Amino acid sequence: MTTLPRATLTNTAAPASNLRPVVLYLAMLMLILVTGFMMGWNYALTIVNMGLISAIMALGVNLQWGFAGLFNVGVMGFVALGGLAAVLVASPPVTDAWAAGGARILAGLALGALTVLALIVVRHRMAAGRSKTLALVLVAVAGFLAARAVLGSGTLAVEAVNPSVSGYLGGLGLPILLAWPAGGLLAAGAAWVVGKTALGLRSDYLAIATLGIAEIILAVLKNEDWLARGVKNVVGIPSPVPQEIVLQQDPDFTARAASIGLDPVIASTLWVKLLYMGLFAAVLLVLLGLAQRALHSPWGRMMRAIRDNEVAAAAMGKNVTSRHLQIFVLGSAVCGIAGAMMVTLDGQLTPGSYQPLRYTFLIWVMVIVGGSGNNWGAVLGGFLIWWLWVIVEPVGQSLFGAISAVLPDGSPVTAHLQDASAHMRLLTMGVVLLLVLRFSPKGLLPER
Amino acid sequence: MDLLNALVAFLNFVFIPAAAYGAQLALGALGATLIYGILRFSNFAHGETMAFGTAVTILLTFGLQAMGLTFGPLPTALLALPMGIALTSLLVLGTDRVVYRFYREARAAPVILVVVSMGVMFIMSALTRFLVGVEDIQFTDGARFVINARDFREWSGLEEGLALRTTQLITLVVAGLAVAALFWFLNRTRTGKSMRAFSDNEDLALLSGINPNRVVAVTWIIVAALATTAGVLYGLDKSFKAFTYFQLLLPIFAAAVVGGLGNPLGAIAGGFVIAFSEVVVTYAWKQVVAYALPGEWVPASLLQLMSTEYKFAVSFAILILVLLFKPTGLFKGQSV
Numbered sequence: 031m032t033t034l035p036r037a038t039l040t041n042t043a044a045p046a047s048n049l050r051p052v053v054l055y056l057a058m059l060m061l062i063l064v065t066g067f068m069m070g071w072n073y074a075l076t077i078v079n080m081g082l083i084s085a086i087m088a089l090g091v092n093l094q095w096g097f098a099g100l101f102n103v104g105v106m107g108f109v110a111l112g113g114l115a116a117v118l119v120a121s122p123p124v125t126d127a128w129a130a131g132g133a134r135i136l137a138g139l140a141l142g143a144l145t146v147l148a149l150i151v152v153r154h155r156m157a158a159g160r161s162k163t164l165a166l167v168l169v170a171v172a173g174f175l176a177a178r179a180v181l182g183s184g185t186l187a188v189e190a191v192n193p194s195v196s197g198y199l200g201g202l203g204l205p206i207l208l209a210w211p212a213g214g215l216l217a218a219g220a221a222w223v224v225g226k227t228a229l230g231l232r233s234d235y236l237a238i239a240t241l242g243i244a245e246i247i248l249a250v251l252k253n254e255d256w257l258a259r260g261v262k263n264v265v266g267i268p269s270p271v272p273q274e275i276v277l278q279q280d281p282d283f284t285a286r287a288a289s290i291g292l293d294p295v296i297a298s299t300l301w302v303k304l305l306y307m308g309l310f311a312a313v314l315l316v317l318l319g320l321a322q323r324a325l326h327s328p329w330g331r332m333m334r335a336i337r338d339n340e341v342a343a344a345a346m347g348k349n350v351t352s353r354h355l356q357i358f359v360l361g362s363a364v365c366g367i368a369g370a371m372m373v374t375l376d377g378q379l380t381p382g383s384y385q386p387l388r389y390t391f392l393i394w395v396m397v398i399v400g401g402s403g404n405n406w407g408a409v410l411g412g413f414l415i416w417w418l419w420v421i422v423e424p425v426g427q428s429l430f431g432a433i434s435a436v437l438p439d440g441s442p443v444t445a446h447l448q449d450a451s452a453h454m455r456l457l458t459m460g461v462v463l464l465l466v467l468r469f470s471p472k473g474l475l476p477e478r
Numbered sequence: 479m480d481l482l483n484a485l486v487a488f489l490n491f492v493f494i495p496a497a498a499y500g501a502q503l504a505l506g507a508l509g510a511t512l513i514y515g516i517l518r519f520s521n522f523a524h525g526e527t528m529a530f531g532t533a534v535t536i537l538l539t540f541g542l543q544a545m546g547l548t549f550g551p552l553p554t555a556l557l558a559l560p561m562g563i564a565l566t567s568l569l570v571l572g573t574d575r576v577v578y579r580f581y582r583e584a585r586a587a588p589v590i591l592v593v594v595s596m597g598v599m600f601i602m603s604a605l606t607r608f609l610v611g612v613e614d615i616q617f618t619d620g621a622r623f624v625i626n627a628r629d630f631r632e633w634s635g636l637e638e639g640l641a642l643r644t645t646q647l648i649t650l651v652v653a654g655l656a657v658a659a660l661f662w663f664l665n666r667t668r669t670g671k672s673m674r675a676f677s678d679n680e681d682l683a684l685l686s687g688i689n690p691n692r693v694v695a696v697t698w699i700i701v702a703a704l705a706t707t708a709g710v711l712y713g714l715d716k717s718f719k720a721f722t723y724f725q726l727l728l729p730i731f732a733a734a735v736v737g738g739l740g741n742p743l744g745a746i747a748g749g750f751v752i753a754f755s756e757v758v759v760t761y762a763w764k765q766v767v768a769y770a771l772p773g774e775w776v777p778a779s780l781l782q783l784m785s786t787e788y789k790f791a792v793s794f795a796i797l798i799l800v801l802l803f804k805p806t807g808l809f810k811g812q813s814v
Contacts, residue, residue, distance in 0.1 A: 101589060103522075174783075227798050231805055233589050234520045234739075238731045239801070242794035245728055253787045386724065387603065391596055398593065453607040460600030464577060467594055 051406055051475055058413050065421065072296070075303040077420050078413075082310035083372050085412030088396040089317055090364030092408035095397060096477065097330065098357045099337040101233050104224070104240030106389035107247035108362045111220055112213030112369025113379050114251060117258045119209035120268050120374075121201030124191065127256075131187030132199055135256060138181025145173025188256040198259045206270050210313065210370045217366025218359045220247065225358040230351040244390065251381035258379055265378040271305040274298040306375055313371065314409070317364060321405045333357060334403075365393075387456065392419060395463045401473030410474060418462070419455055426454035484769035486638040490627075491765070496757035497750075498646040498715055501653035504749030505708035506726060507733035508660065508742055509701045515677040515740035516697045517578070519591035524705060524730065526602035529723035530569060531706025532713045533610040535562030536617045543619070551621035552648065553714055559707065567702040569605075573598055574698050582694070606720050615718040618645060638769070645714040656707055657746060660700065664742065669696055677740065725790070729756070732793040736800050738807025747808060752793050760786045 066074030087105065094100040148169050156162040189197045220243065228239035252261050277283045277298035287297035324330050336343040336350050344350050373379050392415065400411020430451045434444040466473060506528060513521045521527075538558035542548070549557050577598060581591055624647050627639030634640075664670040669692070675683040676693045684690060709723060716722075733752045737744025763781035784791065800807060 099589070101592065227802060231801055234592070235735070235801055235805075237520065237592065238728070238735060238797065239794075241731070242728050242790065242797060245725070245790040246788070246794055249787050249790060253785065385721075387600070391600065394593070394596060395600075449611055450608050453604045455604075456600050456607065457604035460597045460602075460604060463597035463600065464594065467590075467597060468577075468580060471590075 051410075054410055054474055058410060058417075061414075061417055065417070069424075072299055072303070075300065075307065077417055079303060079306050079310060079375060080372075080420075081413040081416045082307065082314050083368050083375070084393070084396060084416040085409040086310075086314055086317060086368040086371070087365050087393045088400060088408040088412035089314075089321055089405060090361045090368065091393050091397045092361075092400075092402060092405060093321065093324075093357055093364065094361035095394075096401075096403035096405075096408065097325065097333045097337065098354060099233070100229075100354060100358055100361075101237040102240045102358070102361065103237050103386075103390050103394075104242075104244035104247075105365055105393050106384050106386050107240070107244030108217040108221065108365040109369035109372070109389050110244075110247055110251055110381065110384050111216045112210075112366035112371075113373035114258055115213035115216045115366070116206065116209040116267055116370045116373040117264045117379050118201045119204050119212050120206040121264060122203045124196045124198065124200035127188045127191040127196060127199050130191050131184035131256070134180055134184025135188065135199065136184075138177050138179075138184055141173065141177035141180055145169065145177060148173065185254075185256045196259075197262070198256050198264070206268050206374055209374065210367050213370025214363040214367040217369070218363035221359045221362030222355070225355045229354045229358060241386075244386065248381060248384055251379075251384075258381070261382050263378055263380045263382075267373060267377050267379065269377055270309065270374065271302055274302055277301060310371060310375075313367070317367075318405055318409060325405060392459060395459050397473075398463060399466045399473055401475040401477060403477030404473070404475045407473050407475030407477075414474075415459070415462070418458065422455045422458045423451060426451040480769045483636055483638045484766050486630075486634075486636055486640050487766045487769060490638065490640045492757055492761055494642060494646055496754045498649040498711075499757065500750035500753030501649050502708050502712045502715065502749075503726075503729055503733050503753050504746040505653055505656060505704050505711070506730040507737065507745035507749045508657070509704040509708070510730055511734045511737070511740055511742060511745040512697055512701055512704070514734065515742075516673060516693065517582070517591070519588045519595065520731065520739075522592060522595045522727065523599040523602055525724045525727040526599050526606065527566065527570060527702065527705040528709030528712075528726065529606045529718075529720050530602050530609075531562055531566035531702065532709035532718055532723070533606045533720075534565045535559055535706065535710050536610055536615055536713070536718060538562055539617050549620060551644065553618050553620045553645070555617055555710055555714055556648070556652075559710055562710065563703045563706045566706045567699045569602075570698045570702045571695060574694065603720065603724065610718070610720070612720050615713075617718065618714050620644060643715075645711075649711045649715055652707060652711060656704065660704070660742065663700075669693075673697060728790055729753075729793040732797040735797055736807055738809040741807065741809045744807055744809035751808075752796060755796055756789045756792045759783045759792050760789050 062074055062078060065077060087109065090108075091102065091105060094102050149166060152162065152165050152169055156165060188199055191197060224239055224243050225236075228236045251258060254260060255262065258264050274295075275298075278294050283298065283301075284294040287294045290297075292300075332343070332348060333353065335346075336348055336353055340350050393412075396411040396415040397408050398411070399415055400409065401407025427448075430447040434447055437444055506524070509527075510521060510524045513519065513524070535555055535558045538561050539553075539555045542554050542558055547557065548554050577594060578591065581594060621644050623641055624644055625640060625642040627641040630640045631637070662670075664674055672683065672688045673693050673696065675686070676688060676690065680690075683693075712723075712726070729752050730749075733748035734745050735748070736751055737746070737748030761782065764776070764779070767781055768776050
C-alpha cells in the first residue's frame with residue numbers, strides 16, 4: 031500500500047507563506063547570476079539550459095511520485111528513448127542502408143509484433159490447461175526464432191553499409207522539433223507496456239520492473255547498431271537554432287555583435303544558448319501550466335485521493351490501477367520529451383553516457399528536495415540540484431587543491447585527493463537527499 | 479564418446495559458470511530478502527553495500543600482500559574477508575543508527591525507507607569510489623585452476639577440456655558454508671528464532687519481549703557478512719568494478735522476487751534460477767550440439783538465443799513472468 035511522507039511524517043514546521051516560492055526562486059536566480067559573474071556567462075547559460083531540461087524531467091517524476099505515489103526508477107530508460115526519437119525523426123535517412131536491408135529489418139520487427147499479438151490471442155482465447163501453456167511456449171519460441179533470423183540478416187546488411195560513418199538506417203529527416211513530441215510518444219509506449227504488467231501489484235515491484243526496463247532500453251541502444259549506431263554514437267543531429275559557425279560568417283550578426291562591443295565568437299555562442307533557453311523555457315512553461323491545471327482539476331484531486339488512501343478511493347468507485355497506468359504513462363512521456371530535448375541540445379546521442387545515478391536517481395533528488403506533489407517545487411528542485419551537481423566538482427577541486435597545497439610535494443595523498451574530487455558529487459547528493467528527508471520531508475516548497 | 483564430449487563442454491561452459499554465478503546471486507539475494515523480511519523495505523543500497531565490502535576487502539588484501547602474507551594456493555582475499563565483513567558491519571550499523579532508525583521509530587511507510595535507501599546508495603557509492611576508484615581491479619592470487627583443461631584432456635583422452643577455476647570452487651564452498659551457517663543460526667539459535675518471529679509478526683514478537691534493536695542490529699551484521707562475501711566472491715570470479723555492482727541490483731532483486739520476497743530459501747533458489755537462465759539463454763550452444771548430433775544435422779548458426787549484452791533482459795523477463803503468473807514467488811513470500 032502506498033503512503034506518502036505527508037501521511038506518515040507530519041512536518042511540524044509553520045505552514046509555508048505565499049512569499050516562500052517567490053523568495054526561493056529569487057534566491058535561485060541569484061545563484062545563477064553569481065555563477066555567471068564568477069565563472070562566465072557561457073558557463074551559467076549552460077547550467078540554465080540543462081537546468082530547464084532537468085526541471086522538465088523532475089516535473090515528469092513529480093507527476094508519478096508526487097501526484098500518484100508511483101515509484102519509477104527507470105527514468106533513465108525513458109529519457110534515453112526520447113533521445114532515440116531525436117535520431118529517428120531528425121537524422122537524414124541512409125538510402126543505401128534501406129536498400130540493403132531495410133525491408134528485412136521491417137519484416138523482422140513485424141514478425142516480432144505478430145508473435146506478441148499471437149501470444150495475446152492464445153492467452154485470451156484458449157482454455158486454461160497444459161495445452162495452453164504448451165501453445166504459449168511454442169508460439170513464443172517459434173516467433174522469436176523467426177523474427178530474429180529475419181532481423182539478423184537485415185541487420186548485418188545494414189551495418190555493413192559504410193560502417194565508419196553510418197552503418198544504420200538513419201532517421202526520417204524531419205524537423206528536429208517534431209522529435210520532442212515523438213520522444214514523449216515513444217516513452218509513453220514503453221511506459222504503457224511496463225505499467226500494464228507491473229502496476230496493480232506491490233509498489234516495490236514497479237520499482238524493480240522499471241529498474242529492469244531502463245537497463246534493457248540502454249542495452250538495446252548500445253547493441254543494436256542498425257537502430258542508432260550503438261556505442262559508436264550518432265553525431266551531427268540537426269539543430270533547431272542557427273549554428274555558431276554560420277552566425278560568425280553572417281555580416282549582419284557580426285555587425286550587431288560589434289555594436290554592443292562583443293567578440294563575434296563569444297556573441298554567437300551566447301546567442302545560440304539564449305535561443306535554446308527560449309525554446310526550452312517555452313516547453314517548460316507549457317508543461318508546467320498543464321501540470322498545474324491537472325493538479326487543481328477534479329482529476330488531480332482524484333489522483334491525490336488515490337495516493338493517500340487507495341482502499342477508500344477504490345470504494346468510491348475509482349479504478350485505481352487504470353488511473354495509475356494513466357499517470358505513469360503521462361509522467362514517462364514528459365521524461366521522454368526532456369530526453370529528446372537533451373539530445374537536441376547536445377547534437378548527439380551517446381548511449382554510453384547514460385548512467386542511472388545521473389539520469390534516474392539525480393532526478394529523484396530534485397523532486398524530493400524541491401517538494402514532491404508541488405509542481406513549482408519540482409521545477410525549483412530541478413534547477414537547484416542541477417546547479418549543485420555542476421558546481422560541486424570545481425568547488426571540490428579547489429577545496430582539495432587548497433588541502434594539497436599544504437601537503438609536501440608528490441605526497442600520495444595529493445594524487446588521491448585529485449581523483450576523489452570527481453566523486454564529491456555523489457557524496458553531496460546523498461547527503462542533501464538524506465538531510466532533506468530527515469529534517470524537511472516535504473521539501474523546499476511543500477504541497478499545500 | 480561424442481555425448482561424453484558434449485557433456486564435458488556443457489559442464490565447462492554452462493554448468494560450472496552458472497553454478498558459481500548462481501551462488502553469488504543467491505548470497506546477494508539472501509541479504510536483500512533478509513532486509514525485506516525484517517526491516518521491511520527493498521534496499522536499493524544493497525549493490526553498493528556489496529561494492530563497499532569488496533572495496534574494503536581489496537584494500538586489506540593489498541595490505542596483506544604488501545606484508546608478504548598470502549594464503550598458499552587460495553586467494554589472499556579470503557584471509558582479508560573477515561576483517562572486511564567487520565568493517566562493512568560497522569558501516570551498515572552506523573548507517574542504521576544515523577539514518578534508518580529515525581524512520582523505523584517514526585513507523586514510516588516502507589516506500590519512504592526505499593527513498594531513504596537511495597540517499598544511502600549515493601553516499602556508499604561515493605565512499606567506494608573514494609576508496610578504490612572506478613577502474614577494473616583484479617585481486618585474485620594463488621593457484622588459478624583446480625582442474626586444468628589440458629590436464630583433464632590428457633587424463634580423460636577426450637577432445638573437450640574441463641576447467642575448474644579455484645575461484646569457482648571457492649565460491650561454491652564458501653557460499654555453501656555461509657548458507658548452512660545462516661540456516662543453522664535462523665533455525666537453532668535463540669537470536670535467530672527471534673529474528674524469524676519478528677519477520678512473521680512484528681507486534682506479536684514485541685509483545686513477547688523480543689528486543690527489536692537487537693534483532694535489527696543482528697540483521698544488519700548478517701546482511702553485511704552476506705553482502706561482503708557475495709561481493710568478494712563475485713570480484714574474485716570476475717573482477718571488481720564499482721558500476722558492475724550497481725547493475726547486480728537487478729538480478730539480485732529478480733532472484734529475491736522469484737523466490738518470494740522475505741523467504742531465505744526462495745532467495746537461494748531464485749539466485750540459481752536467474753543465473754542458469756542467463757547463461758543458458760546467452761550461451762552459444764553450437765559446440766555442445768556439434769558433439770551431440772550427427773555431423774549433417776548440426777546447424778551453421780551459433781545457436782545463441784541472445785547476445786550476452788542482453789543478460790539483463792533475461793532476469794527481467796523471468797521477473798515479469800513471475801509477476802504475471804505467481805506474484806508471491808516460487809516459494810511463498812510475504813505480500814505487504
